[in-house]
Amino acid sequence: MKTKAIIIILFSLSVLACSRGTDKEKDKKINVKVMKVKKEIIEESLYSIGTVSYTEKANITSKVMGKVERVFVDVGSSVSRGTALLQLEKFELQLELKKALAELESARSTLQLVEEKYKNATKRVEQQLNVVEKAKADLEDKEVSLENVKRITERKKQLLDIGAITKQEYENLQTELTTYETKFKLAKKELEIQLNGYRDEDIIQNGYQIPRDQKEKIKILKEINTTVDKAEVDVQRAKVKNAQAQVDSIRLLLQNSTIRSPLNGIVAIRDIEPGERIAGEQPLLVIMNIDHVYALLNIPESQINDIKKQNKVELKVDALGEKIFKGHVNLISPIVDLKTRTIEIKAKFKNADHILKPGMFARAHIFTGKKTESITIPSSCVVSSKENTAEIFVLHNKNEVYTRKIEFTETTGNRLDVTKGLNENDLVILDNIEKLNEGDKVDVQF
Numbered sequence: 001m002k003t004k005a006i007i008i009i010l011f012s013l014s015v016l017a018c019s020r021g022t023d024k025e026k027d028k029k030i031n032v033k034v035m036k037v038k039k040e041i042i043e044e045s046l047y048s049i050g051t052v053s054y055t056e057k058a059n060i061t062s063k064v065m066g067k068v069e070r071v072f073v074d075v076g077s078s079v080s081r082g083t084a085l086l087q088l089e090k091f092e093l094q095l096e097l098k099k100a101l102a103e104l105e106s107a108r109s110t111l112q113l114v115e116e117k118y119k120n121a122t123k124r125v126e127q128q129l130n131v132v133e134k135a136k137a138d139l140e141d142k143e144v145s146l147e148n149v150k151r152i153t154e155r156k157k158q159l160l161d162i163g164a165i166t167k168q169e170y171e172n173l174q175t176e177l178t179t180y181e182t183k184f185k186l187a188k189k190e191l192e193i194q195l196n197g198y199r200d201e202d203i204i205q206n207g208y209q210i211p212r213d214q215k216e217k218i219k220i221l222k223e224i225n226t227t228v229d230k231a232e233v234d235v236q237r238a239k240v241k242n243a244q245a246q247v248d249s250i251r252l253l254l255q256n257s258t259i260r261s262p263l264n265g266i267v268a269i270r271d272i273e274p275g276e277r278i279a280g281e282q283p284l285l286v287i288m289n290i291d292h293v294y295a296l297l298n299i300p301e302s303q304i305n306d307i308k309k310q311n312k313v314e315l316k317v318d319a320l321g322e323k324i325f326k327g328h329v330n331l332i333s334p335i336v337d338l339k340t341r342t343i344e345i346k347a348k349f350k351n352a353d354h355i356l357k358p359g360m361f362a363r364a365h366i367f368t369g370k371k372t373e374s375i376t377i378p379s380s381c382v383v384s385s386k387e388n389t390a391e392i393f394v395l396h397n398k399n400e401v402y403t404r405k406i407e408f409t410e411t412t413g414n415r416l417d418v419t420k421g422l423n424e425n426d427l428v429i430l431d432n433i434e435k436l437n438e439g440d441k442v443d444v445q446f
Contacts, residue, residue, distance in 0.1 A: 032442045033430040034395050037422050039373050045314075045365040046306060048345070050297035052317065052360040055348065056263050056289035062278045063256045064088055073285070075270050079261040085285055086272065088257040097250045104243035111236040114229070121229040125222045132198055135191040142187040146180040153177050197225050265289035266354070288358065293351045294330065295362045298342040307332060312367040313347040317360045322414060325349050325356065329366065375418045381430050382416070390416070393429035399441045401429055 066088040073085050153173045160170045196202075198221055200210050206224040211217050223230070269286035278284070295315050299307060307329060315325040327349035336343055347364060349356065383391045388408055393401045406421030422428070427444075429436065436442070 029399070029441050029443045030432055030435050031445060032401075032432050032436070033445045034427045035377070035430055036446075037375055037377070037424055037426040037428060039375055039424055041371050042374050042376060042417065043312075043367050044306075044370040044372055045367045046299060046303055048297040048299055048364050048366060050295050050362050050364065052356050052358055052362050053294045053296050054265075054288040054290055054358045055292045055294055056265065057268075058262050058265075058287045059283055060085060060259060060261075060285040060287060061281045061283060062088065062259055064093075064253050065278055065280070066092070066257065067277045068272055068274050071270070071272060071274055073267050073270070075267050077267045078265075079267065079287060080264050081261060083261045085259050085261055085267075088259070088278065090254060090257050093250055093254050093257065097247065097254065100243065100246045100250055104240070104247050107236065107240040107243045111233070111240050114232045114236050118226060118229040118233045121226045122222055125225045128194070128198065128225070129218060129221065132191070132194045135187070135194045139184070139187040139191050142180070142184040146177075146184045149173070149177045149180045197221075259284070261287055263287060263289050264291065268358075290351055290354055290356070290358065293349055293356045293358065295327070295347040295349065295364055297345040297347060297362075297364050297366065298337070298340065299345055299366070301336050301341050301343055304332070304343050306368040306370075307345060307366055308369070311369060313349075313364055314367075315347070315349060315362055315364045317356065317362050319357075319360055320355065375422050375424070376415045377418060377422070377428055378430065379414045379416050381428055381433060383433055393433055393436055394422075395427035395429060395442075395444065399444060401436050401438070401440050401442055403438055 068086055069089045070087045071085070072087070073079060073083075079085070153170075156165060156170050156173050159165045160167065202224060203210055203217070203220055206220075208220050208224075211220065265287045267285055268288045270284075272278070272282075272284040295313065297313075309329050309332060311329045313327045313329060315327060316322065317325075327347050329345055330348035331346035333344040333346075345366065347366070377392070381392050383393060383403065385391075390406055390408060391403045392406060394404045396402055404421055404426075406416075406418050408416040408418045429442075
């Protein structure tokens, strides 16, 4: 009996001790931080997901076919506009250039000769025009002399008829008249010979009209009497031009045998090695400029009127955690995607440290510029959430916590825009929410 009594006493003491320990645990309060809800002025935004993309891209090909001598860059290399990327062998082009230069020099020498010939031909035309003028003057002189002799002969005939001169004197005058007539005919024939190619009919036959101005007429006569010589000059000038074009073409190929970057950026793809032969438009390298990047975002067509160029955009990428990048709307597509009924937006961001990579998955808020009054709370105070509803802990009676269901829309900066369930001056629990249960009493810190 004594033993049973002792056991009962010990058991009672044990239960009493446990009961006191439980009460102590229950009396222990959790420290929490709370915030008093206030309405804030926030800027409206549209949420969208998309992909990071480059702002500039160049697919590097070669205008020159040949063997690659050296490649100066590798994937990830930073390059500036004009940086040498790779070098092709030059030997064959240098030989072609020497040959082309020799042909050009020969063509120039021949041109010099035919130009001199044309110059001499022009001088001969000028000389011939002087000869023609002299022949005309000589013919006029012979005609005047002939007319004088004819008048004298007629008067002598009258004197002969009245016996004032002898028949011998008259016959001598007739002989002199015949001489002047012969000289006139010879002068006329000489003028006809010298005028060949310098007559008005020659001008007309060559497709010209007879000009009134004598200088213009002389110019035309020079042209039609040096046609062959001028044609030789034109042909040779064309040969010189073709030879020069060939030289310039080879020099350009030599210049292009060093392939240079057309933009500032990094080497994204390299698909060529020294010793390989380039053929056609073979892709060699891809250069991307990611000093600035685009976020390619899609907005429902119903919301497009809320977006304007230069509107602010805040971006997060899953790979970089909670870091926020700030940019602006750079381009709004004028086309609606018929399958998704969305419009593509390009938002531009500075990326000097190249932390944003093309292809990264992105989440963005595009600000509309409109401002509204709203209640916002940190997303970290959410106990659980489903779609746009959530449960949070709020403080009652100074130190008791209870759950509250709210409705929200996500905003930027890890905050929720609460549309229903909270009022101004409500006290929201900010931390240690995983340790709390409905009705717990807490130590409050503001």
